[in-house]
Amino acid sequence: MNNLEELQQLLIEGQKLSMQGAYQRRAPAKKAIPYLLKARTGLKLYVEHEPNQALAWHLLSQVEEYLLNYNAAIFSLQKALELGGRNRKDLKRLAMLKEYGGQWQELNMSPEKLESLDVYLKNKIEFFGCDHTLTYTKE
Structure with a gap:
């Protein structure tokens, strides 16, 4: 599965099943994890072959966030911003990811x-x- 549209649909399905709100993420529902992991694997392979594809990096950032991998989500979003230009919404999301990542570290x-x-x-x-x-x- 290396079609970006297919990977995006897989991510969307995982997001729907994850039972996570828009803010203050928690571990995704168990039924969402296979979709999210498959999307992450596919997106990692995709950016390996197409490293200049901003949308792929953006999607990878989203899946990492849903899996609570904030450092990876931050890295991927920064890469997407480098490639696709900066917009206010993504900059706000980057700040949010950094804040949430810090909160997880504080909890230890x-x-x-x-x-x-x-x-x-x-x-x-x-x-x-x-x-x-x-x-x-x-x-």
């Missing part, structure tokens, strides 16, 4: 660890109830 938790914490807390609260403290989180 990978998206996978954060997902595990979420599952753990839901189970604890379901079984023992919520005492409105950080006791379970600290455990």
Whole structure:
């Protein structure tokens, strides 16, 4: 699959299934991951063969963002901006990516660890109830 339109459609399908909002990303829904990974693999191959294609870099940035790989998303968006010119929307998105990437680093938790914490807390609260403290989180 090396057609850019096909890769874009794959990304769109993954975005729809991801259950992520426009802001404050969280780990994508499990059903979206195969689409996003396939789109990322295809886009990486595409930019390897067509390194001057701004749209491909832009799409790669989006898929990396959906997978919470902020450093890769920033790199790809910067590459797209170099090749395709700068517009206000993309510059704003670049600033947002840098901010979110910094927030993940401050947490010092990978998206996978954060997902595990979420599952753990839901189970604890379901079984023992919520005492409105950080006791379970600290455990």
